[in-house]
Amino acid sequence: MTITNMLKAVLIGLLVFVALPELPGQIRHKQLRKEVLESQQPAGKPSRRERVTPKPIPVPAPVAPIRTPYEQPNARIIVMENADLLSVDQLMRPDLQLASGNVRFRHDNATMTCDSAHVFMVSNSFVAFSRIVINQGDTLFAYGDKLYYDGNTKLARLRGNVRLENRKTVLTTDSLNYDRISQLAYYFTGGKIVDPENTLTSVWGQYSTSTDDALFSKEVKLVNENFTMTSDTLEYNTRTHVSNMVGTTHIVYKNDTEIFTDKGWYNTDTERSMLLNRSKVINKEGKELVADTIFYDKRLGYGESFGKVVMNDTVQKSTLYGNYVYYKEETELGIATDSALLVDWSDIAKPMYIHADTLQTYKQDTLYNHAKAWFNVRFYRDDIQGLSDSLFYDGRDSVLTLYRDPVLWQENQQLSADEVRVYTANKKVNKVHLEENSMVVEMVDSVHFNQMVGKEIIAYVDSGHIRLVEVNGNAETVYYAREENDSLLLGANKTESSKVVIHFKDKKIDRVVLTSASSGVFYPLHIVTEEKTRLEQFFWAENRRPMSKEEVFYRFPAGERPKIAFRTPPPNKEEPLEKTDGNTTGEAMETPSSELD
The missing domain is CATH 2.60.450.10 (Lipopolysaccharide (LPS) transport protein A like domain)
Incomplete structure (x- = not known):
């Protein structure tokens, strides 16, 4: 082949090569290089062409849409203080750094250490692996196997063998999210919080490291050395040890006293509680207390109840009613006022109903029950009825004494x-x-x-x-x-x-x-x-005779007895009581809210 022909062949080959389209790999390489150059261009200096914001690289760490620190003025950049080995692919992933060996980050007042991490510079986030330790303010420490951290939202997501320590409170779970801005930590796959007084477990929980407030939901259980509490929903403060019960709650003491409630609060330090919404307290002696509101001090062994109170004694077969009842456990003292009523249903066929301005029951020598009543006493039983100013029942001798008229x-x-x-x-x-x-x-x-x-x-x-x-x-x-x-x-x-x-x-x-x-x-x-x-002394006061359990609440004006007075329908008759014969359910028996003048 002559030189002329060779030159022609080479020229034709060059023309063909120039005419061929670019290969896909070459096109991708140019596009990537263009995106990297544009992303590295300094802020405030737009390119000659219309500036294009680089598309975020999809990473699993952030929950919220990725925003760079430049787009969030209040966000601070995560600082990597140490790593034994650091590598960056400036060509393929210039925003991704691979760090390993004694890796340590600092963000605001928190330091985070791990064995290795993937650092996403553009999104100001990282994923850390193995032996995670978060230290915030030398009072809060968090540990785990894996950490997703977003520096813009300050959200830390810990996974695997998670442990959060805040002073004397320790939280353990398998998955934990911690919001450093609101200082809230929450778990959703089951967890446990332990403080010096109590251990709490639940399926879902939230804990504030700033206020020490915690919220628990689903299969909540609080264990104390003196009692165990189970609930649907419970609020608890690890510093004050006060729990707020906002769902169906059951408390069992070691001495067999039980509390049933769906609303109220309980202090595990003082063992004081305030129970609402017709709560119930049951003790091992067979007494049941139900009321609209109950204040109960377990340590001192007394309680005060308000609103349609029912104190039922299944052993002595009696029930004490009133809108206010005071109860002392040691002496089994019960004092009722405001529509007070004592029902003795030991003889189920003939229950005794006693009403007075104030009623008191108590036990003496732990053997005998006694009862006292003051002012405007009226009582009814099928075979005997009566009234007086005051009354005393001696359980030792089974003697009922009536005083003053x-x-x-x-x-x-x-x-x-x-x-x-x-x-x-x-x-x-x-x-x-x-x-x-x-x-x-x-x-x-x-x-x-x-x-x-x-x-x-x-x-x-x-x-x-x-x-x-x-x-x-x-x-x-x-x-x-x-x-x-x-x-x-x-x-x-x-x-x-x-x-x-x-x-x-x-x-x-x-x-x-x-x-x-x-x-x-x-x-x-x-x-x-x-x-x-x-x-001379004769009088017949049948009009004052209570002829039913409802009529023990009737009141007559003070004055001399009439010489003879037969029954007439009393004016302004009050609402009747509900049937209470053998009532052992602890349900409220409706009593008149006020008595006739």
Whole structure:
């Protein structure tokens, strides 16, 4: 081949090479070089061409959209203070640095160390691997296997064997996000917080390193040396050791006392609590306390309750109600006021309802239960009713004593005196003792009344009926005689004696026995008048007699007793109580919010 032909071939080859399109690799190389040059161009000096913001490199670290420190004026650049080995691919990934060996970063007042890291300079973030340690202000330390850190948002995401230490509080979990701006750490795959007093576990949790406030949700459990608390949702402060219960919560003490609530607070240091929303406290002695609001001091062993309070004793079979109740555990003292009511349902067929301005129950010598009532006392049971100014029940002797103008009713009989003592056996009345100004009145019909008056009267009761009455000292009686085997009245016997014994049969006077020194007169029925047959002390106050459990709340104006007054429907009748016979559920029994004046 001649030289001329060779030159022609070379020229043709060059023309063909120039005409060929660029290879894909060459095109990518030029584009990458162009992006790198533009990204390194100093701020404030735009390129000749229209400036193009470089596209962010996708990395797993940031949660929020990537913004450079230049785009966030308040963000500070992460400083790498040390690394044994640092490499950068200026051509392919000039924004990515690979650091390994004793890597240490500083960002604001926090230092972060690890074995190796991928540093993203443009996004001001890094991913750290192995033996992660975060130290902030020498009080907060965090450890983990892997760390995603965004310097713009100051969000640290720790994964694997995570441990957060803040003074005396330690949080452990598998995954933890820590926001350094809000100083909030939260986990979502289960975690545990331990302080010197308590250990808390839950599925989800949030902890503030600045305020020591923590919020727990789902399967929450707080363990203390004295109790265990489980809840749906719980707020807790690791410094004050106060927990706020905002979900269904159950507290169990080592002495078997239990608390059920869905709202309130509890101080694990002082063992004081405030419970709301009809919370319940149950102790091992069988007492249950339910109220709108309960203040409870476990250490001192007392509680105060407000609003529709129900204190139920399943052992003694009694229930104490009131809008305010005070309770002392050691003596089992209970004091109720404001619509106070004591229900004794030991005899389920005949529960006793006692109302007064103030009611008190307590245990003496850990064996006997006692009860006291002050002012405007009224009580009701199917077989006996009564009222007085005050009352005392002695559980040792099973004696009920009424003071100041007491009146008792049983069937068609009324008993009154300065002081009345009711003796019981096996929960049944067997004797009534009237002392000073004693009187027993039995209604024969609406006009005629049998009457017994003396310094002392003792009535013996059998199967709920009076079978014998002894009148001692200045005894006076008026009793109506009947035709034998007939209900027709013949007249009235009026007697005076030092002692009278009256026998009853079939709920009626059968015979009267007088002492030898006695006097008497018989008035035929047609000449019977009130003046002749009404003793000086006589009165009949059936209108004040409580005839149902609701009527123990009725109140009458103070003043002299009427000589005779039959029942009429009381005005302004209050709402009735709910049925409480055998009530052991602890539910509130509706009681009148106020009493009649």
